[in-house]
Amino acid sequence: MAFQCPPLPCQLHATCVSLVGNGLLLVGRAGIGKSTLALELMALGAELVADDRCDISICGEYVAVRRPPNLPQAIEARGIGLLSAPCADEARLVGVVDLEGASQERLPVRRYVDFAGTPLPLIQKSDQTNLAAALLHFLKFGFHGSINT
Numbered sequence: 001m002a003f004q005c006p007p008l009p010c011q012l013h014a015t016c017v018s019l020v021g022n023g024l025l026l027v028g029r030a031g032i033g034k035s036t037l038a039l040e041l042m043a044l045g046a047e048l049v050a051d052d053r054c055d056i057s058i059c060g061e062y063v064a065v066r067r068p069p070n071l072p073q074a075i076e077a078r079g080i081g082l083l084s085a086p087c088a089d090e091a092r093l094v095g096v097v098d099l100e101g102a103s104q105e106r107l108p109v110r111r112y113v114d115f116a117g118t119p120l121p122l123i124q125k126s127d128q129t130n131l132a133a134a135l136l137h138f139l140k141f142g143f144h145g146s147i148n149t
Contacts, residue, residue, distance in 0.1 A: 003027045003096060004113065005116075008115060011054065015050065016038075017041045024046075025096045026038060026099060044132060049087055050068065054068075055067070062092045063115045095138060097123045123135070
């Protein structure tokens, strides 16, 4: 079943990274690889917003993601430990990556998830080895024909 957003404001079991203020929410069950994918994106230049729990709210005309105040500025590296990671104060959510469902399609049909009336792209995990690079490019430029401004 695809990810569905609960009523806002809310706190989700998720991880969020950002690039140039654009946030990407990584969702899925515990142990599926949210923090691992976030670390890969951070190694490519993304900034951590929050790991494990994210506060989601409407902020004017966009959906905002923040680190809960009691959550440390850190990310879990499974098998290594908790690593310090400076966090962005806030990100404008531009997409959600659902790590539960894997897309086998070469060019999948675009899916969206509704965040209090704001439709955001829902990207299903791909088994391609370039997932982190493709997601970083999405954060910079969006989908073809829908460049983020």
